[in-house]
Each structure stands twice: as C-alpha cells, then as structure tokens.
Amino acid sequence: MPPAGPAPDAQLAAQLTARRAVGAAAGLAVHVAALDWQGIADELNAHGYAVIPGLLTADECASLAALYAQPQLFRSRVVMSQHGFGSGEYQYFRYPLPSLIAALRQALYDPLAQIANRWHELMDLPERFPADHADFLARCHAAGQQRPTPLLLQYSAGDYNCLHQDLYGDHVFPLQACILLSQPGTDFDGGEFVLTEQRPRMQSRVEVVPLKRGDMVIFAVNHRPVQGTRGIYRVNLRHGVSRLRAGARHTLGIIFHDAN
Template sequence: MSTTEATGQKADRWHRRVESGDWEAITTEVNEYGGALLPQLLTFEETAEIRELYEQDGLFRSTVDMGRHRFGEGQYRYLNAPYPEPVERLKQALYPRLLPIARDWWTKLRRPAPWPDSLDEWLQMCHDAGQTKSTAILLRYRERDWNALHRDLVFPLQVVINLNKPGVDHTGGEFLLLEQRPRAQSRGTSTLLPHGHGYLFTTRDRPVKSARGWSAAPIRHGVSAIRSGERHTLALVFHDAA
C-alpha cells in the first residue's frame, strides 16, 4: 500500500468513527468488566441499509436457527465474503485498537499471542490453517427471542452493533455478560446498546489479578429476551472459521 493510500485509509469516515472513542477509557472498562461501550460506528441510515440485507439470501453462506441448536431463540446468518463496505472497513479500523488489548491479556495469562500487526495478515494465517469460512454475522431477534450465554474461541475480542432503536423498535434485548470470578460468586452486567453504537467484549475470558499473578476469569455473553418488537445486530468477528 502506498503512503497516499495508507493516509487516505486512516482519514476515512470509518477510522474517524473508531478513533472518536476514548480508547484509554474503553481499555480500562474492558479490562475491568470484559466489555465496553464504543462510539456510534454506523449512522441511522447505514443501520437501515444493513438491516435490509437480511432478506437477500444470496449475501449469506449459511443461516442458523438458534432454537433448533438450543442456542436460545432467534436466527442469525453468516455474511459471504467479500463483505459490504461498512463491515469490511470497520473490521479493518477496529483491529489495530483491539490488538494491544488482546496481546496484553495473553501476555498476562502466559499464552502465546499469535496475532500479527494487520488484520489481513491474521486472516491469511487463518486461511493457511484451513480456516477459510467468513464469520461476520447478522442476527435477528423477534419478540421472546434471546441468545443463550456462551463463549467463543480464536480471537479473544468481538464487536457487536445494535441496528435498531431501543425503546422504539424493541424493548428488552440487553447485552449480557456473566463473569465467573475465581473463588467467588459470578458477576453479571447488562447493557442496552444505543442505536448504531458498538460494544466491545471478550469472547472467552479476561485476566484478573490473583495471589500467584494473573488468572483467567471465564466470561459468557448473550442477549436477554426481546419483550416487544424486533432487534437486529451486526457482529464483527476478527477471524475466519474452519
């Protein structure tokens, strides 16, 4: 990439939105709770455009019925690559901000941190290991739908974006985190995501101080029941799957 192209990329609207966040505060919050609210990453018009993609079957590689698999209730679809521009550009803009957090966590937990400096390099490593399936997800929740608490693997951080207006398009549907603390009762947090805003969270665990240094506190994530209306979510996943 030329210097001009690199400068233009860093100056585009996707990078500006990501960089509008207070990343010192975001890092502190995700270190403490395993999740942190991000700034508005998509305009209301952009969220509407992405919601409308859900009915276009040719854009997706597979569809998952959560009830059938006992994942909760609702449905989600894996987008085909190449992704729509907002999905690809936001992933590229977010990765450099997530990478230092992931590396710091894995260093504290005495785990090898395999992630290179660029997302493209990391995805190539995934492909070389046989992980070639696209992973960006559109989720749709309707009344009484919910997402069971669970953990994911591979890259330890993920970002979700609420594509609907809470209190207008839907009630309920809070994003949930449940942390299993060492030798203590579990701690839960609930966050109602504002329209178009991102939420950064750990997909599996975070380091917590212990008598012997650092221990891994497993964290599960999910979504509370939709009381009324409909809620769509865009999930930005920072690896490809086998």
C-alpha cells in the same frame, strides 16, 4: 485556563459530518482511529467490555439491518431453536464482505490487537497477534479456518440468545464487537445484551449492558486477565441476549477470526 474542548455530542456530529464527506467506509475507518483507545482499553481491563456510543448513524443502522433480506450476501443461516442456542436466527456473511463491514473489521483490529497482545502476555499465553488483520486471517486460513464470521442477528418477540462463546477453531482473537442496529423502546422492548463472568472458586457475575441504536460494545470472547491478591488470573466470559418482550431487533456481530 485552556479553552474547553467540544462537547461529546458536538464532537460526534463533527465526526459524522466528516465521514459523509469522504464516504461511509473510509470515513468510518477514520472515526474508529480517532476513538479514545486508552479509555476503551481501561474499560476492557476493568470490566471485560467497553461501550462506544453512536458509532453508526441511524441511516447506516437501517441499511445494515436491511441486508438481512438479501440471502445472496450470506454463506449460511442459523435458526437458533434447531440447535438449542435460544430463539431467533442469524446469518453469516460470505466474502467479500459489504464495504462498511469490511472497513469496520479492519479498522477495529489494529488497536484491539495491541490490547489482545497485552492480555495474552499477562495471562502467559503464547500466541501473539500481527498488527494487520490480513496477516491474522492468513494464519486462520492456513489452519483451515476459512469461513467468514461477521454476522447479522434477527430477533422477534419471545426470542433470546443463550449464553455462549464464539470460538470457531484453534485460532481465536480474544475480543469481538457487537453493534445494535435497532432502537430500544421504539423498535423493541427487552432484548438486553448480557455478559457473565465466571471467576475461580466464586459465583458468576452478571452484567447487563445498556445499548442504544448505533452503539457498539467490545467484549472478551472467552477469557480476560484480572489482577488478584496472588497475581494475574483468568476469568471466563460468556455473552447472550435476554428475552425480547416486543418488537424486532437486529444486531451486527464483528468477529475477527474466521471459522473452520
């Protein structure tokens, strides 16, 4: 029998050690490239989302959450209650993005573009996505979508985020990512990440996605293909956050299209 491979925890520890050796941003790109992208694609195809555990370290999560208090890094701040979005607030980063966030956005885009192109083919949608994120952003910017969309979200006790879709313009990349920067049960209680799926002529299906600090969830922005008895059909998805019962919660959102 072939020797057993390293246990998942040991493999993750080795990846994080290697990442520290070459620097956080460059190491994170290598880490992302080494993920099981076939397994991630399978989860996305089956459920509309996939969880990647422990993508960021506790120190990286704390450093990113601390950016919220540096207003010079952001182009705008949104108080959700003022717009009927829920309760809590978030801030959109300005360009240039912090190096770790820029590296993560670039590294995730390439493998996700392959999945996105397959989804659009199955759903008979005409748009295809270039392999390099810079080329896709050039397409967005030429159409007037020039404002960066990565964001930090901040919740306190009683806050929540209504179900929504992050569209922002005509050019929409069909997948996005979210990383939990706080530890459930220690930093906060409640505040679960929630997805709903609206199927044609059927009631909505709800999925509560369990996340720990440093975990990333990749999910469909607005719709995904599903195999039915009469072929492929589209289901619409929305996402949100349930009410925070105690504590404070920070989240990093990675959206690949820019806003108009």
